[in-house]
Amino acid sequence: MRHRQAAQLLFELSHPGRRAVQLPACDVPQRRLEELLPPGAAAEAPPPLPELTEPDLVRHFVNLSTQNMSADTHFYPLGSCTMKYNPKRNERLAGMPGFADLHPYQPEATLQGVLAVLYEVQEMLAEIAGLPAVSLQPAAGAHGEMTALLVAAAYFRDVGQQRTTVIIPDAAHGTNPASAAMARFTTLEVKTCGKGLVDVKDLAGKLDARTAVFMITNPNTLGLFDGQIATIARMVHDAGGLVYLDGANMNAILGIARPGDFGADMMHFNPHKTFSGPHGGGGPGAGPVAVRGDLAPYLPVPAVVKDPSGFRLDYDRPKSIGRVRSFFGNTGVLVRTYCYLRTLGPQGLRRVAENAVLNANYLLSRLKHFLVAPYGDRCTHEFVVSASRLKADRGVTAMDLVKRLLDYGFHAPTVYFPLIVREALMIEPTETESKATLDAFAQALFRITEEPPDLLHDAPHALRISRPDEVQAARKAVLAWKGNAER
């Protein structure tokens, strides 16, 4: 079925005089605008927005939505994104007016329910982290990273130490060095060894009196748990630095191991990954951080505390780095986190990790027969395979493979990351997928590796769009509609 209205923009569908929303007439005595606004304050005409009716909008947006692959419609194995199932009951519960229609500045006596939820989330995250002090303020993982690094900077300043460097593995997600730069640290890269783990000798050579923080993702972006972590933590601590754990891959170790127990001093969580929050097409997420006790004074304010009289917001933290955002935090996301954690319970957490790791290892055992598995047969909740041999033999790249996967009804895994593996595909199935889906995916991928290279270079064939010209997009940079006719 051709959906014409989806391919047109709102501005092309606009028709003068159409209107969707009707508001009540003004019921207070009205003053003339000239009395209420200084000269020149008002615009001469309303903003040039499109004019549409509600049926126009519904047809447009519903059809648009069908042009997406999503976790609800397709297997979506994006590495390190943890595209697990988003429970519908949590959407409904978080959307209740009793949570959704609360103003951040209401009197605390009228917020006891939501404060109780947020307090419990603080407690549960502290327990899962193995670190006692939690801030729910950051709005996303990268925001959490930046917050923790600012905490580290404040801590070192407070104890009178000049530390300017953050050490980061070369396999790390780009947000790690970007967050360090925002906190005004210089970054130093440490190598990943042939086994896919931190090159401890290289690290030893780079640790010195300027080291503030060592950032690590564990399990790492290759899906490997770095068992050297206790040694690494000791080395960093001996040099006077702090260990930061990027918690994007927590799905592999829930109920199995805790970052605070294996040497992390600070970490962040991604509730929109690990704790089943929907990804929203690019957010909202959240980036709660957990830190060791002596770093608590520097965390952002406020936090939720429990008094004999009830829950309240506590601002009494004179050494706090201040705020990293307005109001409390991404409460809507955290209410979903609460619902999810209350659904899992203590055993559920472990079952999540066990099945996430089982599914990834099973898929790897199928794919390793026809794709290069640079780090062997075992992984945690995700793994990296390489199309390097295909490229050498037949000129087929990782990009070609995953574009063709779209034709088979699978969303592509992450490609070309981490940077240390050539023609990388980073695959994370999650625990909410069935063996049958994994088998179908493995079969499809195998068939694709046998297809003619030309077919793959031009894939996908079955979708409305194929191989957008990204060079032209950057060169011409058309970032808003400015009245062009539809192509």
Next chain:
Amino acid sequence: MPYIPNTPADQEAMLQAIGVRSLEDLFAMVPPELRLQREPAVPPAMGELELTAHMTELAGRNVPAGQAVSFLGGGAYDHFIPAIVDFVAGRSEFYTAYTPYQPEASQGTLQATFEYQTLIAQLTGMDVSNASLYDGASAAAEAVLMAIHATKRSGRVVTAASVHPEYRQVLATYLANFETGLVTLPTSQGTIDPETLAAAVNDQTACVLVQHPNFFGCLEDVQELGEIAHRAGAMFVVAVDPISLGLLKRPGQYGADIVVAEGQSLGNAMAFGGPYLGILACREPFVRRMPGRLVGQTVDRRGKRCWVLTLQTREQHIRREKATSNICTNQGLLALRAAVYLAAMGPQGMRVVAELCLQKARYAMERLSAQPGLEPSFDRPVFKEFVVRATDGQLDRRLDAALRNGIFAGVPLARWYPELADCLLVAVTEKRTKAQIDRLVETVK
């Protein structure tokens, strides 16, 4: 186990295929001495029925906007959200998708984001908007960082006490490890005095950050403030209320270089402070310095129009420590809601909402100020919010009386402005009726 399809039989078959005996074997990579030796101490599992009862009970301990009459503002507002916004955002093809890394599989998200970018550009009169940042406060901080890098001036940033205190706190945090001085102009009359600004900007000033309408609801003299900033070679960054742009002159028309805003008012729930929507738009010369995702238009290999993430060399996944910002996940779903809201309102709807806010706030201010013991704090034109002072020192008594009558009368300013300790910030949106306003006036007598 909820949401996990694997049965014990599945697990057995998979373990065999992998070549291990038990699930435990799969965790061999984790040294035993690092393993958690007990169950996590979290509350026991609940099914859907119990969870629903539990959450309903907790929700019942809150007083949402529907159960009280809200005159609360200060950056978050009780605005009308048409049902179509929830409907579109509830399409799970939108909310369970992720960042559109594979454009062929994400034209829904990409086209909707391009539409959002266009709508914000139209609303603000600026050239380009990004795909969102976390909230208005962090957007303001990111805009200031943009200005510092664009002007290559890191000596000073000038702002004012009439800018939202939490925006200024966030800005101070983001600038904590810069050498940049943050100057905050006093605004004892409710707005910035242009001469005070002129004396504060110098050739080391990267930008001037103002809010219009400001935190007190007062209208600033933005035309003149912008000219002063530009004369000193500084950039002009303006934080706006998107709802006001249905009526007020657009920042692009009065010389703003970067516009930031909190997009909660555009179809997003108040949600106890988040998730919200950071809006950032700028003039053409600064596009390559923008933080955040950008969606651009192009053609595919068959010549069909389509959309992709573009100018990605600004971003962390490519430039890493040299990126314009560290932002990755942004506020995609909230931007979608804002796009639907703006498209549903259209030019006429936005104009009407703004006029209703203007007239109703004015009516409330006049009626309150006529009460003995209450007076307006500032003698300035206002939009949607205003500040009144309890000259008899009885602010708390009035607030309690209102609360007992199911009214949130406003936000007391004492926590941020000691000199305004007896003052209340009152917001009146299009949802407030004359009857509700009259009742507010009665209860706070």
